[in-house]
Amino acid sequence: MSQRDDDRFRVRPGAPKQRGDAFINKVLRQTSKAGAKLGKAAGKVGQRPGSRLGRGHVAARFAGRGLGPNARRMAIKVRLVNLAQAGPRSTAAHLRYIEREGVDRQGGAGRAYGPMTDAADLDAFKERGADDRHQFRFIVSPEDAEQLDDLRTYTRHLMARMEADLGTRLEWVAVDHWNTDNPHTHVVLRGKDDTGKDLIIARDYIAEGMRHRASELATQWLGPRTELEMQRAMQREVEQERWTGLDRTLQREAVDGLVRPETLAEPRLQRQRQLLIGRLQRLQRMGLASEQQPGTWAVHAEAEPTLRAMGERGDIIRTMQRAMSGRQRELAVFQPSEDGRAIVGRVVGKGLADELYDKGYLIVDGTDGKAHYVALPPRSELEQYPTGAVVEVKGSADVRAADRNIAVLAADGIYRTDHHHAVAQGQATPDRDPREVVAAHVRRLEALRRAGIVERMAEGVWRVPDDLAERGRQYDAQRLGGVAVEVKSHLPIERQACVIGATWLDQQLIGGGRGLGDLGFGGDAKQAMQQRTVFLEEQGLAQRRGQSVILARNLLxxxxxxxxxxxxxxxxxxxxxxxxxxxxxxxxxxxxxxxxxxxxxxxxxxxxxxxxxxxxxxxxxxxxxxxxxxxxxxxxxxxxxxxxxxxx
Incomplete structure (x- = not known):
């Protein structure tokens, strides 16, 4: 290009491209990630990255301005659910769970309600939200819920204030739960505003604005907390083995990890001073704090994660004790073992360890005489595990045999079904059809393809990585959470004892009851096996010969x-x-x-x-x-x- 041409050159930008929802979603995701990392550093409302994206960012700055230290305390947990990732059954499963039996004030099933009705039509709600991009789920937990008494009316007033803050009508359903020592309300909110557009709520409103509005409303209804109420609440926290409000105060007041005497002597902490010192002494006995010199304390860096873990452990123990109803058992939390050892037992309790994220658990009364707490894999349906059912729990982190076979058969990283079929024909047995063997491996490859681990090049031809077995193991561990639960029988052993059908008890009779202990479920199973033997005798399928029992050929x-x-x-x-x-x-x-x-x-x-x-x-x-x-x-x-x- 000549100098003259260069002088005439002008940039002519084209029309701006239509960004659309995909671009906006990407921006929101990135700002959300940035906010999670920088939120503590930014600190104040309106200063976190992305805090002003969405509705409610103005209200978040003014909500709670009139609240003092004696305002009613409130906990709100919020989850934004991407419905495409959660799956089509996510909403139905969540609503079914929060309406489950035993959660209302009289011990019956929960009843969903809405802004104008005490009997919400959940099927219609699900249908209207079937095409929504996302959904909000949150739990409103007032500290003084028992005094509020009417959680339903309280929730409606709170949602009305949120509508005013967000500048749109909201479509929601809620269920009150009274089955814990802290009554609370589950709310499911559609991710659409009153114009049909995606409902985007500012981060700061979710993080603080909602809680402040809820606290304002509770304070108006019940009045401010009295000095006696506040003092008693803090006194209870001094000895607790969990992360408490006193710990948060100490964390906030510490400078370079040290809580100094002059800090505790400040007028704003005068009312809490003795309680904070008592908490520091308690943390010292727990090995989580130390007194560097008289009046100067160092709170260890691991104090918060340790106390949070202890709180979770305490919750698990209380959950297991409730499920066992006074039956004496050694308590254990199931951890997958390297030797693949499994536990077998009956389901005596189940529920959600995290009601917001639908993370379930089972309490299993094992044949080994112990009660086991089993954290279920994500998206597990609790309905699959009826109370009284017999289950087997084992680790899911082992390498699959199918993955090993595929890796061995893949020459130069290429697996072919015709080659596998030829190999399978040479190893065929009467109970294994070569076509079925290959079909099972193809199903596994399809699952790995959806996970981005293998590539289908053509019909019956797959490209597989060299480390397929390990990547397949990691995929299973992530998908199943390291735990696999198999239902051996949906019937309690009491019903298995006298029923026509091939039951788990029959398998134990054939195996001689190996692995059954004398305590807990193991002892109960042995008694049920004796009843089953009598029933089989009546059906002509077993005979007693002295102390032994002869079972019919092909009993199962x-x-x-x-x-x-x-x-x-x-x-x-x-x-x-x-x-x-x-x-x-x-x-x-x-x-x-x-x-x-x-x-x-x-x-x-x-x-x-x-x-x-x-x-x-x-x-x-x-x-x-x-x-x-x-x-x-x-x-x-x-x-x-x-x-x-x-x-x-």
């Missing part, structure tokens, strides 16, 4: 066939369809109509048009209700064909 198969025959007879009478029994090695196809829970396990009803068949159920088909499926049964195990099938 006989019991299963009898139960299936009766279940099929009942379904045939109900539907008018003919039952078509499934033989070993037979392939059956039909529309998946429903599942049937039997003592022998769960079965799927396949409607083939001319009749129906009952096929062992697997979780993989649960989302396929009403769809055409096919299955093959070999040696008691089932292989399901999902979607369009192609030959190898």
């Amino acid at each position: 198969g006989t019991l299963r066939d009898r139960e299936l025959a009766q279940a099929a007879k009942d379904i045939a009478a109900e539907t008018g369809l003919a039952h078509r029994p499934v033989t070993d090695g037979q392939r059956v196809a039909g529309i998946y109509r429903r599942s049937v829970m039997l003592a022998s396990g769960r079965y799927a009803m396949l409607d083939g048009g001319m009749g129906f068949s009952l096929v062992p159920w697997k979780p993989v088909i649960e989302q396929r209700l009403g769809q055409q499926l096919a299955a093959t049964i070999r040696a008691g195990s089932v292989s399901w064909e999902i979607g369009r099938q192609r030959s190898i």
Whole structure:
């Protein structure tokens, strides 16, 4: 380009591109991350990155201006749920849980309500929010909820104030919970404003504005806390083994990790001075603080995480003691072991360890005489584990055999189904069809593909990484939270003792009761096995010879066939369809109509048009209700064909 041309050169910017929701969402995510990192450094309302993005940022600056130290205290936990990531069943599962049995004031089921109704239509609420991008879920927990008495009216007033702060009508449902020592309210708020646009709430309003509004309202209703109430509340915190308000005050007043005498002597801390000193002495006995010189204390850096962990442990212990109802057991928290050791027991309690994030737990009365606290994997459905059901809990961090096979068969990082089929044919046994073996590995590859671990290059051809086994193990550990829970029987052992069907008790009889202790569930299971033996004798399936019991040949198969025959007879009478029994090695196809829970396990009803068949159920088909499926049964195990099938 010549100098003359260079002089004539002018930049002509094009029209600005339409950013759209995707760009805005990206900005919000990044500012949210930045705010999480810099929030403590910025400190004040309106100074955190992204604090003014969204509705309510002005109200957050003025809410609570008139609140003094004697205002009613309030805890609000908020969660923003991305519905696309949480899954289509997330809202239904959350609403079902907060409406569960035993949470209202009389011990009955929770009842959802809204702004204008005491009986909210949850199905209509879910339908209206089916296409929402996100949803807000929060828990409002007033310290003096018992004195408020009418949480429903209080929640409606609070939501009305939020509408004024946010400048839009809000669509929400709520459920009051009275089943804990701290009554609280669950609120589910749609992520749309009254114009149908995405509802974006400023970070500062979520972090502080909501809590200040709730505190203002409670203070207006009940009046300010009295000096006696405040003193008693702080006195209770002195000896507690958790992170308390006194600890937060000490953390705030410490300079370079030291709490000095002149700090505690300040007039604004005069009322708390003796309690703060008492708390420091308590922390010293716990090894979390030390007195450097008279009146000067150093609070250790690990004090906060340690106290928070102790608080969680205390909550777990209290939860387990309530679930065991006075039954004496050694208490243990299940941790996956390197040797793959599992525990077997009955479910005596369940619930959410974190009601906001739907993180569930089970209390399992084990055959080893201990009560185990089991933290469930994310998105676990508590309905899968009925109280009284027999479950097996083990670690899920082991490398899968399928991943090992794929890695071995992948030459130069390429796995081919035709090559695997040829290998499987050479190793075929009567109970393992080579096609089913390959199909199972393809299903695993599809799951790993969705996780971005493998790549499908063509039909039946996959590119796999060299470290497939380890990455597959990490994927399972992240997805399952390191814990896998399998239901061995949904029936309590008391019902298993006298039922037609192949039960867990029958398996224990065949195995001689190995692994059953004499305490707790182990002892109860041994008594139930004796009752089961008497029942089997009456059915002609067992004989006593002295001190020993001789069980019928193929006991489990006989019991299963009898139960299936009766279940099929009942379904045939109900539907008018003919039952078509499934033989070993037979392939059956039909529309998946429903599942049937039997003592022998769960079965799927396949409607083939001319009749129906009952096929062992697997979780993989649960989302396929009403769809055409096919299955093959070999040696008691089932292989399901999902979607369009192609030959190898």
